[in-house]
Amino acid sequence: MNEPLRIGIAGLGTVGASVARLLHSKSNSLTHKCGRPITVTGVTARDRAKDRGFDMTGIEWFDTPTELAASDNIDVFVELVGGENGAAFDSIHAALENGRHVVTANKALLAKHGLELAVIAEKKGLILNYEAAVAGGIPIIKTMRESLAANEPSRVYGILNGTANYILTRMERDEISFEECLADAQRLGYAEADPTFDVEGQDTAHKLAILTSLAFGTKVAADEIYIEGISNITLADIHAARELGYRIKLLGVALRTATGIEQRVHPTMVPLGSMIGQVDSVTNAVAIEADTVGSLLLSGPGAGGNATASAVIGDIADIAKSQPGRQEAPVFGRPAHELEPYQRAEISSHAGGYFIRLTVHDRTGVFASLAGHMANNGISLASIVQHGSSKDGSTDTKTVVLVTHETTESDISNALEAVLGDGHLVSKPQVIRIEPAG
Ligand code: NAP
Ligand code: HSE
Numbered sequence: 001m002n003e004p005l006r007i008g009i010a011g012l013g014t015v016g017a018s019v020a021r022l023l024h025s026k027s028n029s030l031t032h033k034c035g036r037p038i039t040v041t042g043v044t045a046r047d048r049a050k051d052r053g054f055d056m057t058g059i060e061w062f063d064t065p066t067e068l069a070a071s072d073n074i075d076v077f078v079e080l081v082g083g084e085n086g087a088a089f090d091s092i093h094a095a096l097e098n099g100r101h102v103v104t105a106n107k108a109l110l111a112k113h114g115l116e117l118a119v120i121a122e123k124k125g126l127i128l129n130y131e132a133a134v135a136g137g138i139p140i141i142k143t144m145r146e147s148l149a150a151n152e153p154s155r156v157y158g159i160l161n162g163t164a165n166y167i168l169t170r171m172e173r174d175e176i177s178f179e180e181c182l183a184d185a186q187r188l189g190y191a192e193a194d195p196t197f198d199v200e201g202q203d204t205a206h207k208l209a210i211l212t213s214l215a216f217g218t219k220v221a222a223d224e225i226y227i228e229g230i231s232n233i234t235l236a237d238i239h240a241a242r243e244l245g246y247r248i249k250l251l252g253v254a255l256r257t258a259t260g261i262e263q264r265v266h267p268t269m270v271p272l273g274s275m276i277g278q279v280d281s282v283t284n285a286v287a288i289e290a291d292t293v294g295s296l297l298l299s300g301p302g303a304g305g306n307a308t309a310s311a312v313i314g315d316i317a318d319i320a321k322s323q324p325g326r327q328e329a330p331v332f333g334r335p336a337h338e339l340e341p342y343q344r345a346e347i348s349s350h351a352g353g354y355f356i357r358l359t360v361h362d363r364t365g366v367f368a369s370l371a372g373h374m375a376n377n378g379i380s381l382a383s384i385v386q387h388g389s390s391k392d393g394s395t396d397t398k399t400v401v402l403v404t405h406e407t408t409e410s411d412i413s414n415a416l417e418a419v420l421g422d423g424h425l426v427s428k429p430q431v432i433r434i435e436p437a438g
Contacts, residue, residue, distance in 0.1 A: 002035055002036035003036060004036060004037040004038065004039040005034070005036055005037070005038045005039070005075050005076060005316070005319065005320040006039055006041040006073060006074045006075045006076070007023065007038060007039065007040045007041065007042075007074065007075070007076050007078055007316060008040075008041060008042040008043070008044075008062075008068045008069070008071060008073075008074035008076070008077050008078065008100075009040060009042070009043045009044075009078045009080060010043075010044050010045075010065035010068055010069070010077065010078065010079050010080060010081050010087075010088075010091055011044075011045060011065075011079065011080035011081035011082065012043060012044075012045040012050075012052045012080075013045070013080065013082075014189035014304070014305045014308075015080045015105055015132070015305055015308045015309055015312065016043075016045070016078075016080035016081075017052040017053055017054065017305070018305035018306050018308070018309035019078065019080065019309040019312050019313060020040055020043065020052065020054045021053055021054045021309075022306070022309050022310075022313055023038055023040055023313065023316075024040075024054055024055070026313075030313070030317060030320075033317060034317050034320035034321050035320070035321065036320055038316060038317070038320055040059055041059065041060060041071075041073045041074055042059065042060045042061075042062055042068050042071050042073060042074055043056065043059055043060075043061060043062070043068070044061065044062040044063065044064060044065050044067070044068045048061060060073065064087065064091075065079065065081055065087045065088070065090070065091035066087070066090050066091045066094050068091065069091040069092070069094040069095035069098060069100065070094055070095075070098055074100060075100065075101065075319075076100060076101045076102070076103060076316060076319055077091065077092070077095035077100045077101070077102050077103075078102075078103045078104070078312065078316065079091060079092050079095075079102065079103070079104040079105075079106055079109075080104070080105055080106075080312070081106075082106055082108070082192070082193055083106070083108065083109070083193070084106075084108040084109045084111070084112045084113070085109075085112075088104075088106055088109050089109055089113055092104060092109070092117060093117070093120070096117065096120045096121055096124060096126055096128070097120070099124060099126065100126070101126050101127040101128070101129075101319050102117075102121070102126070102127070102128045102129070103129045103130070103312055103315040103316055103319070104128075104129075104130050104132075104133065105130065105132035105133050105308055105311070105312055106130075106133060107130075107133040107134060107203065107206040107207050107210060108197070108202075108203075108206050110130055110133055110206070110210055110220070111205070111206035111207075111209040111210065111220060111222035112222060114210065114213075114220045114331070114332070115219055115220050115332075115336055115339070117331075118330070118331035118332055118336040119336045119337065121331055122330060122331065122335060122336055125325075127318070127319050127322060127328050128331045129141075129315035129316075129318060129319065130210075130315070131311040131312070131314055131315050132308045132309075132311035132312045132315070133206075133207065133210060134160065134207040134210050134211060134286075135158065135160055135207065135284040135285075135286055135298075135300070135302050136162065136284060136300070136301050136302040136303045136304065136307045136308050136311065137300050137301045137302070137307035137308065137310045137311055138284055138285075138286060138298050138299065138300040138301075138302070138311075139298075139311065139314065140211070140286045140298055141210075141214070142314075143288075143296075143298065144156075144211065144214040144215065144288070144333065145214055145329050145330075145332075145333045146329050146333075148288070148290060148293065150292045150293075151288075151290035151291055151292045151293055152290060152291050152292075153215040153216070153256075153288055153289060153290040153291075154255070154256050154289050154290065154291070155253070155254065155255045155256070155287075155288075155289045156211050156212070156215045156253075156254045156286065156287070156288050156289075157251055157252065157253040157254070157255075157276075157286075157287050157435065157437070158211075158251065158252060158276070158284065158285050158286035158287055159249050159250065159251060159276065159279050159283070159284050159285050159302070160203075160204045160207040160208060160211075160251075160252045160284055160286070160302070161198050161201075161203050161204045161207075161250060161284075161302065161303075162185075162190045162281075162282035162283070162284060162301070162302035162303035162304070163182070163185040163190045163191045163192075163195065163198035163199070163203075163282075163303065164198055164199060164201075164204070164229075164230050164250040165249065165250065165279065165280070165281060165282065165283065165284070165302070166181065166184070166185045166188075166190060166281050166282045167181040167182055167185060167199065167230065168230060168233070168238070168248055168249065168250065169280045169281045170184070170281075171233075171235060171238060172238045172242075172247070173280075175235065178199075178231065178233075182195060182198075182199065185198070185282075188282075188304065189303070189304055189305055190282055190303035190304060196229075199229050199230055199231050200227070200229030200231060201227040201228060201229040201230075201250065201265040201266070202227065204227075204250060204251075204252040204265045205222060205225040205227050205252065205263075205265045206222060207252060208225060208252035208253075208254055208263055208265060209221060209222035209225060209263070210332075211252070211254060211286070212254040212261065212263055212342075213332045213333075213339065214332055214333045215254055215288070216254070216256060216261055216340075217333065217334055217338075217339060217340055218261065218339060218340050218341065218342040218343075219339045219340065219341060219342050220332070220342075221263070221342035221344070224263060224342055224344045225263040225264065225265060226262075226263065226264040226265070226266070226347040227264075227265045227266070228265065228266040228267065229250070229267075230248075230250050230267050232430070233248055233267050234430075236357065236399070237267075237357060237430055237432065240355075240357055240385075240387075240399075240401050241269055241355065241432075242272070243385070243401075244269075244355070244383065244385070244401065244403060245271060245272050245273075246269035246270060246271060246272055246277070246355065246434070247269070247270055247272055247277045248267050248268070248269060248270075248432065249267070249268055249270050249276065249277070249279070250265070250266070250267055250268070251265070251266070251267075251268040251270070251276075251435060252264075252265045253265075253268075253435060255345075257345045257349075259343075259345045259346075259349060260343035260344050260345035261342065261343060261344065261345055262345045262347070262350060263344070264347060264350070264433075266432075266433060267432055268432065268433055268434070268435045269353075269355045269432050269433070269434040269435070270434075270435055270437045271437060274437040274438060275287075275297050275299075275437075275438060276297065276437045276438070277437065279299055282301060282302055282303050282304060283299055283300065283301060283302060284299065284300065284301070284302030284303075285297055285298065285299035286298050286299075287437070287438065295438055297438065347409055348408070348409050348410040348413070349408060349409065349410070350408065350409040350433070351406055351407070351408050351409075352406055352407075352433055352434055352435065352436075353382065353403065353404055353405060353406055353407075353433075353434035354402075354403070354404045354407065354412050354431060354432070354433060354434060355401065355402075355403055355431070355432040355433075355434055356401070356402040356403075356404070356412075356416070356429055356430070356431050356432075357399065357400075357401050357429065357430040357432075358370070358399070358400045358401075358402070358419075358425055358429050358430075359397050359398075359399055359425065359426040359427050360397060360398055360399075360400055360424050360425055360426060361396070361397060361424055361425075361426060362396040362397055362398045363424070365424075366398075366400075366424045367384075367400075369419060369422045369424055370384075370400065370402070370419060370424075371384075373415045373416075373418040373419050373422075374402070374404070374415050376415070376418070377407075377411040377412075377414050377415040377418075378407070378411055379404050379405075379407045379411055379412065379415055380404065380405040380407070381402055381403070381404055381405070382403045382404060382405050383401075383402070383403045384400065384401070384402050384403075385400070385401045386398055386399070386400050386401075387399040387400075387401070397426050403434070412431065416429050416431070
């Protein structure tokens with residue numbers, strides 16, 4: 001029998017405890033698949049007394065992740081603590097410096113420090129695997145890093161946050177409040193330690209930054225992403241979307257354009273009948289459009305203990321099967337020092353269709369004003385729908401929903417500024433971009 005692969009797990013929460021439990025319950029089949037046993041030799045978390053649902057007999061406890069990372073009794077350091085800096089960063093850095101392979105699910109950390117850590121790992125001939133960091137259980141990193149080597153992607157987009165998709169799905173299906181849906185997602189272990197990361201789009205942005213680098217061979221550029229979250233999406237938007245043949249999804253989109261690469265995260269109208277439009281609840285989906293293969297869509301559970309542990313254990317198994325001294329796939333698909341600088345395409349030049357929901361005073365001239373300003377800015381309307389009267393304080397108001405043909409973001413902004421100037425609007429317009437989707 002070959003030598004066991006010794007694992008140190010930092011973080012025994014939703015994901016870490018699932019990894020430890022599955023490594024134990026699936027040890028026989030993993031040994032057969034990897035040709036050697038995989039043994040947890042060290043763990044750390046904050047609370048030593050907490051029951052984690054697995055037997056810790058024979059497993060050494062460490063007081064800090066950095067002490068575990070420095071242990072000579074591990075071959076692989078598995079970071080499941082979370083956070084872009086602090087204990088997670090210090091311990092991964094220490095593990096690599098100490099010559100240990102690393103597996104992490106930490107997209108926040110990779111979005112900020114991925115390049116720096118990739119440089120260290122590649123220089124030292126170590127593996128830095130992070131399948132669970134993007135789209136939970138979906139094997140998207142391996143797919144993009146290895147299986148699509150014959151491709152130059154032109155667009156990558158997806159539902160990358162389970163919590164946000166769970167909230168949007170339940171708001172639509174069960175007509176319950178945003179807050180109630182979020183509390184359920186937290187209870188189910190989907191949400192980040194700070195759930196504003198889920199609902200305000202930062203978590204999707206962290207994942208998108210990683211996918212963009214893999215797709216286009218550019219340096220990870222998380223600070224260059226245009227971000228809008230879902231906290232201002234209302235049931236009125238969801239109902240209007242459905243009436244017009246769309247559903248609202250929080251998408252991350254990376255697109256190569258003539259002026260650079262667009263990276264954007266925002267609530268998006270996708271066609272009701274599209275495959276991505278039918279991806280519900282905590283399920284994630286990633287679509288890739290590329291020159292050789294055409295279009296791909298991978299979907300599966302994006303969060304939760306076992307789904308995420310499945311990806312973490314796949315990464316550990318790859319290390320168990322790796323041959324010492326053999327060149328492994330570079331961390332971001334090509335050597336870190338060969339990644340190109342990221343060239344940003346501004347959101348103002350984004351071209352696409354738009355959904356615009358307006359609450360207007362019910363009086364003569366409103367439609368003429370709307371139509372006039374749209375036409376003056378070269379915007380062609382695909383549809384215009386007026387909903388029944390509603391009373392807003394002492395004023396009669398109406399809801400008007402416009403859907404445009406392809407135009408630019410700057411034309412939309414200019415037209416709406418002019419509409420606002422005419423004084424017909426009761427509140428700020430709700431503008432949601434439309435994304436063509438298969
Ligand atoms: P979690 O349930 O909050 O668990 C975090 C663990 O880290 C806990 O065991 C905690 O200890 C430990 N910890 C926190 N700070 C520590 C420190 N300074 N020193 C030692 N231990 C520390 O988080 P999680 O949901 O498992 O997420 C872990 C990572 O996976 C994050 O990067 C997250 O973004 C990522 N991820 C999560 C999911 C998911 O569905 N949950 C999916 C994909 C990726 P105590 O238990 O003692 O408090
Ligand atoms: N909070 C994240 C989500 C976990 O809801 O998708 C998976 O990365």
